Every structure is written in C-alpha cells, then in structure tokens.
Amino acid sequence: xxxxxxxxxxxxxxxxxxxxxxxxxxxxxxxxxxxxxxxxxxxxxxxxxxxxxxxxxxxxxxxxxxxxxxxxxxxxxxxxxxxxxxxxxxxxxxxxxxxxxxxxxxxxxxxxxxxxxxxxxxxxxxxxxxxxxxxxxxxxxxxxxxxxxxxxxxxxxxxxxxxxxxxxxxxxxxxxxxxxxxxxxxxxxxxxxxxxxxxxxxxxxxxxxxxxxxxxxxxxxxxxxxxxxxxxxxxxxxxxxxxxxxxxxxxxxxxxxxxxxxxxxxxxxxxxxxxxxxxxxxxxxxxxxxxxxxxxxxxxxxxxxxxxxxxxxxxxxxxxxxxxxxxxxxxxxxxxxxxxxxxxxxxxxxxxxxxxxxxxxxxxxxxxxxxxxxxxxxxxxxxxxxxxxxxxxxxxxxxxxxxxxxxxxxxxxxxxxxxxxxxxxxxxxxxxxxxxxxxxxxxxxxxxxxxxxxxxxxxxxxxxxxxxxxxxxxxxxxxxxxxxxxxxxxxxxxxxxxxxxxxxxxxxxxxxxxxxxxxxxxxxxxxxxxxxxxxxxxxxxxxxxxxxxx
Amino acid sequence: xxxxxxxxxxxxxxxxxxxxxxxxxxxxxxxxxxxxxxxxxxxxxxxxxxxxxxxxxxxxxxxxxxxxxxxxxxxxxxxxxxxxxxxxxxxxxxxxxxxxxxxxxxxxxxxxxxxxxxxxxxxxxxxxxxxxxxxxxxxxxxxxxxxxxxxxxxxxxxxxxxxxxxxxxxxxxxxxxxxxxxxxxxxxxxxxxxxxxxxxxxxxxxxxxxxxxxxxxxxxxxxxxxxxxxxxxxxxxxxxxxxxxxxxxxxxxxxxxxxxxxxxxxxxxxxxxxx
Ligand SMILES: Nc1ncnc2c1ncn2[C@@H]1O[C@H](COP(=O)(O)OP(=O)(O)OP(=O)(O)O)[C@@H](O)[C@H]1O
Ligand SMILES: [Mg+2]
Numbered sequence: 001x002x003x004x005x006x007x008x009x010x011x012x013x014x015x016x017x018x019x020x021x022x023x024x025x026x027x028x029x030x031x032x033x034x035x036x037x038x039x040x041x042x043x044x045x046x047x048x049x050x051x052x053x054x055x056x057x058x059x060x061x062x063x064x065x066x067x068x069x070x071x072x073x074x075x076x077x078x079x080x081x082x083x084x085x086x087x088x089x090x091x092x093x094x095x096x097x098x099x100x101x102x103x104x105x106x107x108x109x110x111x112x113x114x115x116x117x118x119x120x121x122x123x124x125x126x127x128x129x130x131x132x133x134x135x136x137x138x139x140x141x142x143x144x145x146x147x148x149x150x151x152x153x154x155x156x157x158x159x160x161x162x163x164x165x166x167x168x169x170x171x172x173x174x175x176x177x178x179x180x181x182x183x184x185x186x187x188x189x190x191x192x193x194x195x196x197x198x199x200x201x202x203x204x205x206x207x208x209x210x211x212x213x214x215x216x217x218x219x220x221x222x223x224x225x226x227x228x229x230x231x232x233x234x235x236x237x238x239x240x241x242x243x244x245x246x247x248x249x250x251x252x253x254x255x256x257x258x259x260x261x262x263x264x265x266x267x268x269x270x271x272x273x274x275x276x277x278x279x280x281x282x283x284x285x286x287x288x289x290x291x292x293x294x295x296x297x298x299x300x301x302x303x304x305x306x307x308x309x310x311x312x313x314x315x316x317x318x319x320x321x322x323x324x325x326x327x328x329x330x331x332x333x334x335x336x337x338x339x340x341x342x343x344x345x346x347x348x349x350x351x352x353x354x355x356x357x358x359x360x361x362x363x364x365x366x367x368x369x370x371x372x373x374x375x376x377x378x379x380x381x382x383x384x385x386x387x388x389x390x391x392x393x394x395x396x397x398x399x400x401x402x403x404x405x406x407x408x409x410x411x412x413x414x415x416x417x418x419x420x421x422x423x424x425x426x427x428x429x430x431x432x433x434x435x436x437x438x439x440x441x442x443x444x445x446x447x448x449x450x451x452x453x454x455x456x457x458x459x460x461x462x463x464x465x466x467x468x469x470x471x472x473x474x475x476x477x478x479x480x481x482x483x484x485x486x487x488x489x490x491x492x493x494x495x496x497x498x499x500x501x502x503x504x505x506x507x508x509x510x511x512x513x514x515x516x517x518x519x520x521x522x523x524x525x526x527x528x529x530x531x532x533x534x535x536x537x538x539x540x541x542x543x544x545x546x547x548x549x550x
Numbered sequence: 551x552x553x554x555x556x557x558x559x560x561x562x563x564x565x566x567x568x569x570x571x572x573x574x575x576x577x578x579x580x581x582x583x584x585x586x587x588x589x590x591x592x593x594x595x596x597x598x599x600x601x602x603x604x605x606x607x608x609x610x611x612x613x614x615x616x617x618x619x620x621x622x623x624x625x626x627x628x629x630x631x632x633x634x635x636x637x638x639x640x641x642x643x644x645x646x647x648x649x650x651x652x653x654x655x656x657x658x659x660x661x662x663x664x665x666x667x668x669x670x671x672x673x674x675x676x677x678x679x680x681x682x683x684x685x686x687x688x689x690x691x692x693x694x695x696x697x698x699x700x701x702x703x704x705x706x707x708x709x710x711x712x713x714x715x716x717x718x719x720x721x722x723x724x725x726x727x728x729x730x731x732x733x734x735x736x737x738x739x740x741x742x743x744x745x746x747x748x749x750x751x752x753x754x755x756x757x758x759x760x761x762x763x764x765x766x767x768x769x770x771x772x773x774x775x776x777x778x779x780x781x782x783x784x785x786x787x788x789x790x791x792x793x794x795x796x797x798x799x800x801x802x803x804x805x806x807x808x809x810x811x812x813x814x815x816x817x818x819x820x821x822x823x824x825x
Contacts, residue, residue, distance in 0.1 A: 151648045154622045154640065155662040155713065165661070169652035246652045246693040524671075 034216040043220035052205075056224060059194065059201040062118070063186045063232075066125025071182060074133035075175055081134075082141020083167055095134045103128035103185075104192045111197060121193050125186045132182040133175070140174020141167060173247055176240045183232050191225065202228070271530070272405050272436050273306035274299060275537030279432060280413025282544035283425045287418065294362065294416045301358035302409065304351045305377055311348030315341055366416055373412045380404050395457045397444070398437045398475075406433020427491045431483040431499075431540060435533045438475035442529040445472055445513060446522035465517070472513045476506050476529070479536065495550050496543025502536045573597035574638060574717055574750055575621060580630035581775070582616050590616040592775035593630070598717070601749040605761035607808060608771030609816050614754040615645065617776070618719045621752070641715035643706045643723045649694040655681065655705050656690045662713035680708040684738075700731035704738070711747055718751040724760065736763055737793075758808050763795050770808055773815045780811050 016036045022028045023035035030038075046052035081088040107124050114120040144167065152166050194203025202221055209218040240247070281295045318341055359374035380400055410429035414422060444451065444458040445468045452461050460468035480503060486492040509532065512525050575598040582591040590613035598604055606614050619625040620632055622642050634640075641662065649658050657664070659680050660673035668676070681690045684704045694702055703723055710718055724732045740763070742748055755761050761768045762784060770780035784804040786795050795801050 147644070147646070147648055148650060150624050151642070151644060151650075152661075152665075154624070154642045155665050155709075157665045161665055165653075165665075166650070169650075172652070244652070246695070 032215065034219065038216045039219040039223065042214075042216040043223060046217065046220060052220070052224060055200060055202045055205045055221075056228065059190050059203065060228070062121050062125060062190050062193075062201065063183070066122045066190070067129050067179075067183060067186055069122060070126035070129030071133045071179055074130040074178075075137055078134045078137025078175070078178075079141055079167065079171060082138050082144075082171065083163070088138065091134065092138060095131055095138070099131050099135055103131075103189055107193055107197060116197060121190070121198065124193055125189055128189055129182040129186055132185055133178040136178025136181065137171060137175050140171035140178070143174065144170040173244050176236075176243055180233075180236045180240070183236055184229065187225070187229055187232060270303055270306055271534035271537060272439065273302040273409075275432060275534070275541065276405055276409035276429065277302050277413040278541045279429065279537070279544065280410040280415075280425060281417060282541050283410070283422075283428055284414045284417035285545070285548060291417060294365070295413070297358050297362060298413050298416055301355045301362065304355035304358065308348045308351030308355060311344050311351060315344045315348060318344075362416060366419055369415055369419070369421070370412060373408060373415075376408065377404060377412075395459050395462050398441050398459050398471075401440050402433045402437040405436040406430065424491050427486055428544075430486065431479050432533075432537055434475050434478040434482060435529075435536050438472065438479065439526070439529045439533055441468070441472055441475055442509075442513070442522070442526040444468070446519050446526055449519070469514050473510050476510055476532070480506065483540070493544065493547035493550070495546040496540050498543050498546075499536050499539045502532060502539065505532055505535075572635065573599045574635050575752075576633040577617070577621075578631050578633065580620065580627045580632060582613065582620060582625060583628045589775040591620075592777055594771075594776060594778055595630075596769060596778060596781075598750065598752060600716075602767060603743065603749075603751045603753060603765040605753045605755060605765035605768045606771060607755060607758055607761045607768060607812065608776060609773045609812060609819070610756065612771045612774050613776030614756075614771065615721055618642065618721050618752065618754055622719060635716075638716045639713060640717055640719060641710035641713050642719040643703070643710050643721065645721040645723070645725065647694075647699075647702050647706050647726075649702055649705055649709070651694055654691050654693060655686060655697070658694065658705055659708045659712050661709055666713070676712050680712050684708050698731075699727050700735060703727065703735060707739075707742075711742070715748075716750060718748040720751060720753045722755055723753075725756070732760075736760060739764055758805050758812075759796070759801075761808070762801055762804055768804070768808060770811050773819045779815070780808065782807070 019028070019033075020035045020037060023030055023033065034042075043052070077087075077091060081091040103124060106127060107120070110120045110124050110127075114123060148166050148170060149162055152162055157165065190201065191203035191206070194201040195207045198204045202225055206218050206221045209215070209221065277295070277298050281290055281298075284290065356374065359370070359377075363371040363374065407426045407429045410432065411421065411425050414425040441460065444460040445465075447456075448458075448460045448465060448468060451458055459471060463471060480499070483492060483496065483499060487494055487496065505528065509525055509528055513522070516522050516525075575596075577594050577596040580591060580594050581589070583589045594613075594617065596604075606617065608614055616625060620627055621634070622640055650661065653661070656674065656677035659677040660668070663673050663676055677690060681687050684707070686701060686704060686708070689697060689701060694705065697705065703726075706723065707720075710720075724735045727735060739748075751765070753761070753764050755764075758768075767781070767783045769778055770782075771777065772779045782804065784800055786798050786800055
C-alpha cells in the first residue's frame with residue numbers, strides 16, 4: 001500500500017481518537033455529542049435487531065426505483081436532443097430552467113398530485129435524477145467531435161449506424177458521469193424527503209432519533225448513510241468500467257475487475273448448473289407444492305459449486321500447462337495475467353466453501369442422502385482436473401458430466417422437495433444429461449489436436465476424429481431421441497415437445513461437427529452447443545411446468 | 551513531315567487509351583468557398599486514372615484536406631463538379647487518425663465491413679488478417695489510446711484497406727509520426743502497393759520526398775486558394791523500393807523542381823504579407 005493510502009486511512013482514525021478522548025476528558029458533552037464507542041454500540045444494536053437494515057433497504061429501494069425511473073428516459077431523451085435540433089430547442093431550456101430548483105421543494109407539489117405514499121417519494125427522486133442526467137447527456141452528445149461522424153460516414157455508415165456506433169458510445173462517458181452525480185444527489189434527496197414525509201427509511205430514522213434526542217442512534221444512522229454513499233460510488237465506478245472500458249484502460253491497461261472475474265468464472269456455463277436444479281423442482285412440482293426457499297438455496301449452491309469448478313479447472317489447467325493461447329476460451333484471465341493463480345485458487349476455494357455451506361444446511365433439513373450427493377458433487381468438481389486421477393485427463397470427463405449434471409443433480413433437486421429416490425425423475429433427466437455431455441464433447445472435439453500434444457486423454461483423443469464425430473452425433477441426437485422415447489413411455493409429459501423447435505439448430509451443429517476439422521471453425525460449435533443446452537433445457541423445464549395446467 | 555505520322559499515331563493511341571479507360575475520379579474546375587468566406591480551392595482540375603497513386607503537395611493551408619473532403623463527400627463544391635466512376639468505393643485515412651476510441655483495434659479495423667453488413671465472424675477474420683499483415687497481432691483487442699502513434703496510423707490504414715476500396719484517400723497520414731516511424735510507414739505503404747493493395751490512391755502530404763516515394767505522380771498546389779501549378783510523373787526506372795528511389799539522381803531532380811515551385815509560392819505570399 002502506498003503512503004498516500006496510509007495517510008487517507010490515518011486521518012479518520014486520528015479524528016476518532018481525538019473525539020473519543022475529548023469526550024472522555026469532558027471537553028465535549030457526552031449528552032450532546034456521544035463518543036464513537038457509544039455510536040458503535042448503538043450501530044451494533046440496531047444492526048442486530050434488524051431495524052437499521054430495514055430502513056436502509058427501504059431507502060435503497062426508493063433510490064433505486066427513483067434512479068431507474070428518472071435515468072432511463074433521461075438518457076434516451078438526452079441523446080435524442082443532442083442529435084436533433086428541434087428536440088434540443090424544446091428540451092434544453094426547460095431542463096436548464098428547472099435544474100437549479102431545489103428538488104425537495106417539489107415534494108409538496110408531488111404529494112398534492114400523487115398523494116403521500118411510496119410513489120411520491122420515488123417520483124421526487126426520479127425528477128431530480130431525470131434533470132441531472134438529461135443535462136449531462138445533452139452536453140455529452142453535443143461535445144462529440146464531429147469528425148468521428150464524418151469518419152463513420154466515409155465508411156458508409158447510415159443514420160442508424162451512426163447513432164449506434166458513434167453517437168451512443170461517444171456520449172456514454174458523459175452519460176455515466178451524469179448517472180454518478182444523479183445517484184449521489186438521489187441519496188441526499190431521499191434523506192430530505194424522508195425527514196418530512198415518511199414513516200420509515202434512513203432519513204426518517206435520523207429525524208426520529210433527533211425528536212427522541214437519541215443522538216448516538218442518529219450518528220449511527222449518519223455513519224450508515226456514509227457507507228451507503230461509499231457503496232454506491234463503488235458500484236457506479238464498476239458500472240463505469242463496464243460501460244466505458246476505453247476510458248479506464250488509460251491508467252491501468254487491464255480489463256475492468258468485474259469483467260475479469262466474470263470471464264474467469266464463465267457464467268455462461270451456469271446454465272449447466274441451473275437447469276438440472278430447475279428440472280428437478282419442476283418434476284417434483286407435479287406432485288407437491290414447491291418449497292421455494294430450498295429451490296433458491298439449491299440454485300445458489302449449485303452455481304457456487306459450478307463457479308468453483310470452473311476456477312479450479314482454470315487453476316489446474318494453468319499449472320499443468322494445457323491452456324496455451326491456442327486453446328481458446330479457457331483460463332483467459334490467467335493467461336493474460338489479469339489475475340494471479342493464487343487469486344483464482346482462493347476464489348475457487350471460497351466458491352466451494354459457499355456451495356458446501358449451503359449444502360450442509362440443506363443436508364440438515366433434508367437428510368443424509370443430500371450429504372452424499374453434495375460430497376460426490378464437490379469431489380467430481382475438484383477431481384475434474386485436479387489430482388492424479390483428474391477425470392478430464394483420463395477420458396472420463398463426458399461420463400462424469402453426464403451422470404453428475406444429469407441424473408444426480410436433477411434427483412438432488414427433486415429430493416429436496418420430495419425426500420424419495422424416484423426413478424421417473426432419473427429417467428426424465430436423461431435428455432439434459434445428453435446435451436450437457438455434448439457441450440464438453442464439443443470442447444474436446446475442438447481441442448482434439450492440442451489435447452493429443454499435451455497427452456490430455458479425452459474420449460475424443462481415444463476414439464480419434466471419426467469416432468469423436470460419431471459421439472457428438474450420438475449425444476446431440478440422444479438428447480431428442482431419449483426425450484421422444486420417454487414421452488412415448490409416458491414418463492415425460494407431451495408438453496415438453498416444445499423443445500422440437502431446437503431441432504434445426506441441433507441439426508446444423510451436427511453437420512458442422514461432421515465436416516470441419518479446424519479448431520477455429522469448431523469453436524462456434526462449442527458455443528452453440530452451450531446455447532443449445534440452455535435453450536433446450538429451459539424449454540424442457542417450461543414444458544414440465546406447463547404440464548401442471550394441461 | 552516524315553516524323554509527323556508516328557507522332558500522330560502516338561497521340562491517337564493516347565486518346566484511345568483515355569477513351570477506353572475513363573478516369574476513376576475527375577475533378578472538373580472545382581472551387582470551394584467556405585461559409586465564412588474563405589476560398590480554399592480555386593479552379594482545380596485533376597484526373598485520377600485507375601491504379602495510379604497521386605501525391606498532392608502544397609503549402610500549409612492551401613486546401614489539400616479540402617480537396618480530399620470534397621471527394622469523400624464531406625464538403626460541397628461551390629463551382630465545378632466531381633465525377634466519380636459508378637460503384638467506386640472510397641476509404642480514407644485521416645490526418646489525425648480519428649480511430650474510434652470506444653472500439654477495440656479489431657472493431658476499428660472491421661468497421662467498414664461491419665457497416666456494410668458483414669457478420670461478426672467475417673469482421674473478426676478480417677481484423678485478424680489485417681493485424682497479421684500490419685504487425686499488430688498482439689494488440690488486436692486493445693483500445694486505440696493504448697497504442698503508439700505509429701501503431702495507431704497502421705490501424706487507420708488497416709481500417710481503410712480492410713474495406714478493399716477502389717480508391718484510398720490519405721490525408722497526411724504520417725505527419726504526426728517521428729522520423730523513423732515515418733520511414734517505416736512509407737516502406738509499409740510501398741510494400742502494400744507492391745502486393746497490389748491500394749492501387750489507386752490520393753496521398754496528401756507536405757513532405758516532398760514522401761510524395762515522390764509513395765506515389766507515381768505528384769501534383770503541386772499553389773498557396774490558398776489552391777490551384778494546381780505542377781503535375782509531374784517522374785520516371786524512376788527500376789524498382790519503386792523506397793530506399794532505392796531515394797538515391798536516384800532523378801529523385802533529387804524532381805525534389806528540387808518541386809521545392810523551387812513551393813518556395814516561390816510561399817515567398818510570394820510572404821511578400822503579400824499573408825504569411
Ligand atoms: N470548415 C471550415 N470553415 C472555414 N474555413 C476552413 C474550414 N476548413 C478549412 N478552412 C480553411 O480553408 C483553408 C484550406 O484548408 P485545408 O484544411 O484544406 O488546408 P490544408 O492544405 O489541408 O492545410 P494543412 O497543410 O495545414 O493540413 C485553410 O485556410 C483553412 O483555414
Ligand atoms: Mg490538411
């Protein structure tokens with residue numbers, strides 16, 4: 001940590017110590033200005049009894065809704081006025097005129113029109129956010145260097161393309177700046193609004209403690225507002241990194257942190273974690289009313305374990321040296337050096353820890369079967385590429401994925417709702433098992449040559465290219481055929497036939513897989529197979545849900 | 551009399567050539583006056599045949615950029631007309647680069663293709679191909695401001711060439727570069743031409759040596775309002791390799807000739823107190 005950062009930590013600390021001692025030595029009167037320790041105790045108490053959190057959430061909700069309600073139309077209108085003179089002449093004078101009016105002064109008017117209630121508070125926030133964002137956005141669009149438009153026009157861009165590729169991105173920095181200011185403004189405003197016209201929220205809390213003369217409670221609430229403001233800044237900074245990445249790479253030539261992690265944990269692979277859980281619940285819903293709480297926990301746990309698996313996979317692939325730049329799509333963050341191996345490793349451990357904690361809770365409420373299932377899943381996740389018998393390296397990847405991300409997970413989710421090992425649930429999971437194994441196999445088919453070089457044994461390297469193609473066809477074909485058979489046997493409801501609309505995509509993928517040999521050409525097959533899995537899975541689940549009414 | 555016949559035949563042949571191959575671009579006595587009254591161009595006529603690289607040199611502010619902007623459709627002529635063969639695709643490399651800062655190098659390069667409706671895969675492939683050709687492989691996914699000036703201009707060049715234009719307009723593309731990078735870029739451009747890319751081009755520069763090295767033909771403009779005062783096609787027999795051309799006596803002769811012209815222009819202006 002640099003010395004400037006130390007200083008910025010030291011100054012508040014010094015202040016707190018001075019303040020505490022001033023009260024202790026009687027320089028400040030404890031009744032009017034309670035010491036930091038007292039405030040801390042008060043804060044702790046209000047956090048423990050949940051009252052503080054309630055107020056924070058209510059205020060945050062008002063801010064968020066007000067912000068969205070104001071910022072979205074303001075951004076669109078602002079861009080439009082920046083591009084169109086007539087609109088500009090209509091909008092700008094009005095906005096600049098209203099802008100300096102203290103927005104709190106609008107509250108009574110809003111209350112007269114909309115009544116005392118949530119709506120009037122949200123609208124008051126929305127109005128001020130709207131004005132702020134509109135003015136900033138207009139400024140941003142007007143400031144765009146005209147020559148960018150000319151350059152785009154020379155390359156043949158029409159009006160719509162200009163809007164999408166120049167006007168919009170070029171004004172984004174100013175827009176986001178407006179969002180940031182407006183958000184800070186919204187926080188200030190909501191506190192004021194809650195002072196006068198609310199019976200809950202953080203502003204109300206301050207006002208109430210003032211009336212009760214509970215100064216420590218009041219200060220605790222102020223501290224909480226400071227933290228809220230800080231969090232909002234943090235969030236908006238990240239939003240800015242995501243929305244205007246070209247602005248930030250100036251200082252540090254790396255991807256925005258959120259995006260780096262987002263890539264590292266490969267969220268698109270989560271459909272593999274989500275769909276079996278949803279499916280298990282949908283099957284169980286045929287006979288019982290769902291326990292939504294368990295379902296949500298199971299989803300979070302499953303996502304955490306999938307994330308952990310991805311991270312561990314990256315870590316060990318990196319260690320074993322299989323992920324070279326030639327192998328696209330995996331371990332990117334590590335290869336580029338955006339994240340260190342240690343960071344990835346610990347993130348994986350944390351994800352597994354979250355997953356297992358949720359798992360243990362679910363075990364405690366539904367019995368040991370889930371325990372074994374959970375243990376099994378963590379083991380599969382860990383040993384997938386780790387350890388001496390790494391499943392993915394001995395050609396068992398597809399088998400493990402087929403069993404685990406199909407029957408085992410579906411049954412687990414089902415079991416949470418109905419504690420019974422039901423064969424129909426296992427059968428019904430087969431189509432999903434086929435298509436999820438197809439994803440992994442598409443990966444192995446693409447990497448067949450590099451994997452051979454690295455002695456990474458997959459079914460594809462064992463069977464050779466022809467065999468691997470056949471296997472891909474069996475897996476993708478098996479998805480649909482198994483489903484149709486199961487419908488024929490009456491295990492799966494006919495309403496799931498909506499998955500048939502995915503047959504053309506599956507067919508196209510099978511054709512590409514049958515003809516292409518280049519990794520670059522096969523890469524889209526991998527991505528599209530994941531898309532197939534997601535769409536097929538969702539449609540299949542929807543089919544089950546629809547069956548509840550049909 | 552005995553010499554007249556072959557001479558006539560040559561003229562007829564020339565004429566036939568001209569008839570068969572109309573120029574790709576023809577400026578016909580154009581004049582441009584800006585709304586604020588500044589007259590940038592006065593009576594410029596210029597034909598650019600296919601596969602010819604034409605350099606334009608002239609004193610600062612004489613209307614070189616204006617000429618390119620007229621051709622690119624960014625400026626209206628006040629008089630005269632510009633005739634461009636139908637279906638001609640233009641691409642331009644700008645004086646200040648003007649890469650889109652919000653797009654990665656890849657997206658910048660494939661911009662023209664994207665605008666014409668190429669699929670993301672096609673765009674990506676083209677971007678990769680051009681990055682390879684321009685030595686930008688490692689920078690394909692960075693943003694323009696992370697590149698050095700030379701690299702930025704290479705991206706600008708790639709962005710223009712990726713559209714496979716019929717005529718390439720370059721407005722002092724290397725003016726902001728340091729001397730060495732500039733030499734390298736000139737050689738790069740010569741190499742690209744040797745590969746049959748950017749066959750027809752209009753290259754604006756204020757550096758006479760660059761004009762001679764890069765192009766087949768050099769057009770010299772007067773100071774503002776710009777007119778064409780010299781139009782020469784130097785014959786550097788043999789290769790057009792930049793480092794070879796520089797040593798030829800013909801090169802130095804042409805250089806001096808052009809320099810004298812420009813010097814006269816500029817000093818005349820100085821006397822009038824315009825400069
Ligand atoms: N949009 C404009 N409005 C008014 N005057 C302009 C405009 N653009 C250029 N001019 C003027 O027209 C003249 C020619 O400009 P132009 O940019 O074409 O010159 P140039 O030869 O490219 O100069 P340089 O070598 O400095 O790039 C200059 O005197 C310039 O000030
Ligand atoms: Mg110029």
